[in-house]
Structure formats: structure tokens, C-alpha cells
Amino acid sequence: MNYNHIVIRYAELALKGKNRSQFERRLQENIKIALKPFPNVKIERTYGRMFVQLNGEDHELIAEKLSKIFGIHSFSIAVKVENTLEKIQDGALRAITEILEGNKTFKVSAKRANKGFPIDSQKLNYEVGGYILENTEGLTVDVHHPDIEVKVEVREVATYISCGVYKGSGGLPVGTGGKVVLMLSGGIDSPVAGYLAMKRGVKIEAIHFHSPPYTNERAKQKVIDLTKVLTEYGGKIKLHVVPFTKIQMEIHKVIPGNYTMTIMRRMMLRISERIAEQQKAFAITTGESLGQVASQTLHSMHTINEVTNMPVLRPLVTMDKLEVIDIAQKIGTFDLSILPYEDCCTIFLPPETSTKPLRDKAHKYEEKLDIEALIEEAVGNLDSFDILPGIEASKDFEDLL
Amino acid sequence: MIYFDNSATTKPYKEVLETYSKVSEVYFGNPSSLHTLGKEAEMLLDQGRDQIAKLLKVNKKEIIFTSGGTEGNNLAIKGTALEHKNRGKHLITTSVEHASNYEAFAQLEKFGFEVTFLNVNESGEISISELKDALRDDTILVSMIHVNNELGSIQPIKEVGELLKDYPKVYFHVDHVQGMTKVPISFKDCYIDLCTISGHKFHGPKGTGVLYVRQGVKLFSLLTGGVQENNLRAGTENIPGNVAMAKALRLSMGKFVDNKNHLNELRNRLVNSLREIDGIVVNSPDNGAPHIVNFSLPGIKPEVVIQALGERKIYVSTKSACSSKLNEPSRILMVTGLGQERAESAIRASFAFENTKEEVDEFVNALKIIFLQLKEVMR
Numbered sequence: 001m002n003y004n005h006i007v008i009r010y011a012e013l014a015l016k017g018k019n020r021s022q023f024e025r026r027l028q029e030n031i032k033i034a035l036k037p038f039p040n041v042k043i044e045r046t047y048g049r050m051f052v053q054l055n056g057e058d059h060e061l062i063a064e065k066l067s068k069i070f071g072i073h074s075f076s077i078a079v080k081v082e083n084t085l086e087k088i089q090d091g092a093l094r095a096i097t098e099i100l101e102g103n104k105t106f107k108v109s110a111k112r113a114n115k116g117f118p119i120d121s122q123k124l125n126y127e128v129g130g131y132i133l134e135n136t137e138g139l140t141v142d143v144h145h146p147d148i149e150v151k152v153e154v155r156e157v158a159t160y161i162s163c164g165v166y167k168g169s170g171g172l173p174v175g176t177g178g179k180v181v182l183m184l185s186g187g188i189d190s191p192v193a194g195y196l197a198m199k200r201g202v203k204i205e206a207i208h209f210h211s212p213p214y215t216n217e218r219a220k221q222k223v224i225d226l227t228k229v230l231t232e233y234g235g236k237i238k239l240h241v242v243p244f245t246k247i248q249m250e251i252h253k254v255i256p257g258n259y260t261m262t263i264m265r266r267m268m269l270r271i272s273e274r275i276a277e278q279q280k281a282f283a284i285t286t287g288e289s290l291g292q293v294a295s296q297t298l299h300s301m302h303t304i305n306e307v308t309n310m311p312v313l314r315p316l317v318t319m320d321k322l323e324v325i326d327i328a329q330k331i332g333t334f335d336l337s338i339l340p341y342e343d344c345c346t347i348f349l350p351p352e353t354s355t356k357p358l359r360d361k362a363h364k365y366e367e368k369l370d371i372e373a374l375i376e377e378a379v380g381n382l383d384s385f386d387i388l389p390g391i392e393a394s395k396d397f398e399d400l401l
Numbered sequence: 402m403i404y405f406d407n408s409a410t411t412k413p414y415k416e417v418l419e420t421y422s423k424v425s426e427v428y429f430g431n432p433s434s435l436h437t438l439g440k441e442a443e444m445l446l447d448q449g450r451d452q453i454a455k456l457l458k459v460n461k462k463e464i465i466f467t468s469g470g471t472e473g474n475n476l477a478i479k480g481t482a483l484e485h486k487n488r489g490k491h492l493i494t495t496s497v498e499h500a501s502n503y504e505a506f507a508q509l510e511k512f513g514f515e516v517t518f519l520n521v522n523e524s525g526e527i528s529i530s531e532l533k534d535a536l537r538d539d540t541i542l543v544s545m546i547h548v549n550n551e552l553g554s555i556q557p558i559k560e561v562g563e564l565l566k567d568y569p570k571v572y573f574h575v576d577h578v579q580g581m582t583k584v585p586i587s588f589k590d591c592y593i594d595l596c597t598i599s600g601h602k603f604h605g606p607k608g609t610g611v612l613y614v615r616q617g618v619k620l621f622s623l624l625t626g627g628v629q630e631n632n633l634r635a636g637t638e639n640i641p642g643n644v645a646m647a648k649a650l651r652l653s654m655g656k657f658v659d660n661k662n663h664l665n666e667l668r669n670r671l672v673n674s675l676r677e678i679d680g681i682v683v684n685s686p687d688n689g690a691p692h693i694v695n696f697s698l699p700g701i702k703p704e705v706v707i708q709a710l711g712e713r714k715i716y717v718s719t720k721s722a723c724s725s726k727l728n729e730p731s732r733i734l735m736v737t738g739l740g741q742e743r744a745e746s747a748i749r750a751s752f753a754f755e756n757t758k759e760e761v762d763e764f765v766n767a768l769k770i771i772f773l774q775l776k777e778v779m780r
Binding site: 058060101216217218221341397399400401 | 420423424435436437440444445448449452458566567589644647648651
């Protein structure tokens with residue numbers, strides 16, 4: 001293994017002007033947390049770039065982690081060498097040798113961030129390219145569509161040589177944009193909504209409505225597992241499990257069938273707002289997509305949204321189901337989401353649901369509910385806990401393993 | 402008691418048995434059940450799998466639980482052959498495989514596959530150039546034992562992996578059953594696609610094992626039914642066994658790190674003592690595994706020696722336990738070119754970390770006495 005570094009390029013951070021260093025610091029912190037399982041790596045930050053010193057750690061495993069961190073535009077596995085032509089030539093040759101198989105053409109793209117380096121970029125391309133040609137067989141130069149692009153970056157203290165670029169997740173570092181609460185049902189949509197919200201730099205806390213004994217422990221575990229997947233992108237996430245059985249029973253008792261879903265969603269939104277206020281979050285995120293089901297028609301959203309003054313972020317609002325599924329598969333939540341456990345949205349589903357509920361009627365029906373008391377009780381009995389990335393050995397199992 | 406038959410099987414650690422018993426009693430749910438008991442069992446199995454993956458430095462998804470070495474080898478070999486037969490029907494292995502590999506290939510030959518068995522030198526090692534010459538356009542699998550179970554010979558897995566790296570259509574399977582926790586290899590650095598491990602060879606329970614299946618490698622499933630083990634092996638998971646194996650692996654790997662040279666010391670002590678005894682020849686190569694010493698007493702039936710040692714509560718074996726009941730000279734020793742006489746009179750002593758120098762000395766003394774007595778009777 002000749003590669004000893006990973007060069008990280010930032011996404012939108014470059015646009016952040018005066019706040020830039022704050023964004024960079026947060027990104028560095030997030031990278032540090034994600035790379036905790038690799039004790040030997042060191043992360044250095046310079047203006048415009050970050051460098052992970054591998055110190056013998058597996059670059060493929062690290063690349064997998066980095067590809068999930070928001071705020072990274074791209075990264076490359078690199079060889080770090082001293083700023084002399086000989087060392088650069090030698091490093092470039094070592095770097096390209098490692099990925100030679102099946103490739104026939106290459107080009108060298110040299111860049112001097114360090115203008116003090118005596119050889120200019122053009123000349124460096126020529127010198128390094130020539131050296132590679134002399135010392136390999138079957139390789140030719142193609143400056144337009146090369147199989148391999150050997151990037152040579154001459155910086156102040158050292159030169160970094162890389163071949164091949166990994167795409168990052170883009171977006172902004174999680175934690176730079178404040179906090180939102182995410183209504184997490186266990187379906188396909190809400191984890192994707194959480195992922196997309198985090199992409200814009202916000203931290204999330206998840207809220208799940210649990211109706212034992214009608215929804216079982218596995219449904220709850222499924223949400224815990226989904227949250228765990230999201231932690232790979234956003235670090236530690238707090239999950240609030242709301243006891244929802246009593247509210248559902250009450251609704252079932254006093255609200256006409258075609259409005260139970262509407263009133264249930266209004267109650268959920270009220271509770272989410274209450275939790276958001278307590279946790280100093282400034283918006284509620286949901287997986288709603290316009291027209292997908294009865295609760296997500298424009299009429300429905302209008303009637304349900306009435307109960308909160310908080311911004312409700314709907315990252316999926318314009319997406320088709322297939323687009324959402326694509327993302328769910330990419331981020332690793334899909335297989336969990338399709339596990340067939342009943343959740344509180346399906347369990348009391350009435351035979352008919354109004355697709356055009358009205359605010360007036362909702363008000364009238366809700367008069368039969370002691371809304372404040374129900375909310376108080378639910379929020380008072382929250383089960384809140386932190387979920388951390390990676391599998392934490394359950395204490396019960398520790399002595400067994 | 403002196404137990405020097407650790408290549409046949411090892412004594413489970415006490416902690417491993419405690420785990421086995423507690424898991425059987427408390428977490429007996431079926432991990433596929435929907436209720437709480439099932440969920441707990443599933444979580445426990447998941448953590449065991451995660452622990453094994455971390456110890457082997459691979460992804461959790463690449464760990465397939467099996468019933469041991471034989472199943473792992475069969476799944477790897479037949480699974481690859483049957484899944485990819487449209488790409489080619491040529492397979493390569495060595496002439497010094499364990500029976501579970503060897504017989505799987507013999508079966509495939511009956512199904513119309515063509516198998517090349519690579520030769521070995523006196524040390525029991527294959528030659529890379531012979532392997533290179535054997536590779537063809539229709540080769541789909543190279544499979545070999547890492548540490549030979551009879552002689553302790555070590556195949557050049559790293560070199561083989563590096564050679565096969567340039568043959569993307571050829572899968573590389575390693576039978577690592579004897580090597581695990583004694584002769585470590587990195588699956589990634591050796592470009593291994595499939596790797597077999599058996600729990601009872603490192604103080605885990607019998608009936609447990611792992612087949613490492615690199616992500617992206619497709620296998621034909623030999624046991625169909627439920628969707629367990631990534632659809633590769635149907636059947637309710639052996640939770641107590643697998644969890645106990647995860648514990649055994651952790652403990653055994655810990656012992657290796659703490660005490661890397663201990664087995665080597667035992668081995669050198671035994672080999673040096675044996676070489677001083679007239680009439681005994683050491684068969685294991687000097688650069689072999691640290692826990693296996695194979696030697697012959699030409700002219701003497703090894704069963705007699707084993708019985709006599711057994712009376713003194715010293716336990717060793719002839720050849721592989723799996724074939725020791727067949728009354729034939731060792732196939733492995735024969736192909737290594739050691740000759741019929743040595744192949745007929747071979748004895749194998751194999752160590753675990755718990756064994757001591759004192760035990761080696763006691764074994765050598767007992768052997769000397771028995772050897773002298775037998776020489777008088779048998780000649």
C-alpha cells in the first residue's frame with residue numbers, strides 16, 4: 001500500500017464567507033467522530049482542504065465512512081511526498097502503479113498552490129508524465145479522456161499525488177444549521193426526509209409515536225434501527241418515543257371515521273411542536289409528499305398544518321415514490337423500512353378517510369377531546385434516549401460475548 | 402492429561418460453555434419470530450456477527466454462519482461452481498486439501514467440471530508458477546488450504562492472492578480452518594473472496610463455523626428454505642453456538658496477540674527433542690505452522706503408539722481425524738513425496754496456547770520409553 005493520505009475537498013463551504021472557518025471546524029469534528037474506529041488516523045485542516053493521515057489504517061473502510069459525511073464534495077486517496085521533483089516523480093509512479101490494471105491511458109494534472117515551487121505546472125505535467133512513461137509499460141498519454149488522471153497538488157509543506165476521485169455526499173456539515181425534530185414513522189419516506197434535512201446541515205432529533213400493545217416492540221426496534229442508520233450520516237441522534245395509545249383510543253371513540261386520520265395527524269403535530277420547543281429545535285420535518293396518500297393532499301396539509309406555527313419542512317414534497325425509494329436504497333434504510341410491522345398510522349386506519357378535510361369540521365370534532373390534557377400526558381411520559389453510530393454492545397450481552 | 406490433538410478439535414473454554422448454556426436457556430427465541438423473545442435473540446446474534454466481523458476486519462454482511470469447516474468448504478466450492486458454471490467449468494485446487502475440500506471437488510468432477518490438482522514440493526507447498534500455468538480462460542475458482550492439517554505446511558496465500566488479483570473472473574477460496582488464530586492472514590490484503598473458519602478449532606463449540614463471503618461474490622445456495630444468512634443458508638440459526646464461537650474467537654485472538662511465540666517455542670522444543678531420537682523423523686517443514694508437529698516412526702504402526710500414549714493419558718493422533726479411521730497411508734504425506742513407509746507411520750502432535758513446555762518434555766519422555774519397548778517387540 002503506497003497511499004498514506006486522503007485529501008478531502010469541501011462542498012458548499014467555499015461560499016460561506018466569514019463563517020467559513022466555523023463550518024470547517026464542524027466538518028473536522030464530524031469527520032473525527034466518524035473515524036473514531038480508526039485510532040491511528042490524524043486529521044489536519046488547512047485553508048480549503050482537509051487531510052486524513054492514514055498511518056496504516058485501511059483506506060477503503062475510511063473512504064466508506066467519509067462518503068457519508070455531509071459537507072464533503074469529493075476526496076482522493078493520496079501519496080504525500082516532499083516538495084522535490086524526484087520525490088514527486090517517484091510518488092506519482094508509485095500511486096499509478098497501484099491502480100494500473102486494465103488502464104491504458106493517463107494524464108498528469110499538476111497544480112501549484114505553493115507558487116514558490118520552482119517548476120511551473122505545465123513543466124511539472126511534462127516531467128512527471130515523462131517519468132511515468134519511461135517506467136511503465138503499455139501506458140500512453142491521453143489528455144482528453146484518460147483512464148487515469150494523476151493529480152499532483154504542490155502545497156506549502158508537501159505535495160499530494162492522487163489518482164481517482166471519490167464523490168462525497170455534498171451538502172453542509174451536520175450541526176451548522178441548528179436543530180429540527182423529525183417525525184419518524186418507520187415507513188420509507190420519513191428516514192429519507194431526515195437524511196435530506198441533515199444534508200442541509202441541521203441536526204435532527206427523531207420522534208416516534210408508539211401505541212402498545214397495538215404496535216409491538218419490533219416496530220419500535222425498527223425505528224431504533226432506522227435511526228441508527230441515520231446516525232452514520234449525522235452522528236448521535238436523540239429518539240423520543242411518544243406513548244400514543246390513549247390518544248388513539250380517544251380519537252377512535254369520539255371522532256367520525258373519515259376524520260380520525262386528520263385529527264390524529266393534528267395531535268401528532270401538536271406533540272411534535274411541544275417536543276421541539278422543549279429541545280430548542282426550530283422546525284418539524286416530515287416525510288410528506290404531495291398527493292401520496294389521503295393525509296398528504298393539499299386540503300389535508302392545510303387542515304393538519306393549522307395547529308402549528310412552526311416551519312414544517314417537507315423535503316420530499318415534490319418527489320415521486322420511486323425517487324424516494326432510490327434514495328432510501330442508497331442510504332441503507334429501505335430494507336429496514338419495508339419490514340412488515342404495524343405502526344400507529346396503519347393500525348386504526350378507518351375504512352374511509354376524507355381526502356378533503358376542512359379546518360371548520362376538524363375544530364368541531366376536536367371539541368370532544370381534552371386536547372391539552374392528552375398532550376400533557378403524552379409529552380410527560382416520553383421515553384427519550386440517545387442512539388449512537390455503530391453497534392453498541394447491549395449491556396445484557398456483554399458477558400456473553 | 403496431556404492433550405496434543407488440538408488440530409482435531411480443541412477443548413472449549415469454560416467461558417464459552419457458560420455463554421452457550423446461558424444463551425440456550427435465556428435467549429432461546431427464534432430470531433425470525435416477531436415477538437420480544439425473537440427480537441432479543443436476533444439482536445444477540447447480530448452482535449455476535451458484528452464482533453466476529455470486527456475481529457476479522459471485514460464487513461458484518463460478509464459473515465455467513467455455517468455448521469463448521471466442512472459446510473463452509475462445500476458451500477464455497479460447490480456454491481461458486483454451480484453459480485458460475487456458465488462462465489467456465491475449470492477449477493483449481495491442490496493435492497493436499499482436507500477431505501471436505503477434496504471430496505467436494507471429486508463430486509464436481511462427476512458433474513462435468515474439470516479440476517486441476519496442483520502438486521506440492523517436499524514442504525507441502527504449491528508453486529506459484531505451476532498455478533499460473535494452470536489458469537485458463539474458463540477457470541472460475543482457485544481453492545486451497547492455508548495451513549495443512551496434517552503437516553502444518555503453509556501455502557503462499559498472499560502471493561496467490563496477488564497473482565489472482567489480475568484474474569478478475571477467478572474467485573479465490575481459502576480453507577483457513579487450521580490457520581485461524583495461529584497463522585493470521587488479512588483477507589483483504591490477500592484478495593480472498595471466500596474463507597472458511599471452524600469454531601471448534603479455536604475452543605468454540607462443535608457445529609459452528611463461518612464462511613467469509615466477500616461483498617459482491619454470488620454463491621449458489623446448498624440449503625434452501627428461509628432467508629437466513631443472506632439467503633445462502635436456510636434454517637434457524639444456531640444462536641448459542643454462534644455467539645459462543647464469537648466469544649471463543651475473541652479469547653483466542655487475544656491469546657495470540659499476548660503470546661505470539663508460545664506455540665513456536667513448544668514446537669521447536671518438540672522438534673529438537675524428536676530429532677535427537679534415533680529412528681524418528683520429523684515430517685513437518687521447518688517453516689510450517691507453529692502448532693503442528695508431524696513425525697514418523699518408520700516400521701512401527703502408529704496406532705500402537707497412540708494406544709500406548711493413551712494409557713498414560715497423553716493424546717495425539719495419526720493423520721487428519723476426519724480420515725484417521727481409514728486404514729491407508731496418509732494421502733497428504735504420499736503426495737508430499739515422503740514415501741510409503743513414513744506415510745504409514747506418521748503421528749501428529751498439535752498444540753493449543755494452554756499447553757506447556759513441561760507437557761512437551763513429559764510427552765517426549767513417554768514416547769522414548771514406548772518407542773524402546775516397541776522396537777524390541779516389533780523387530
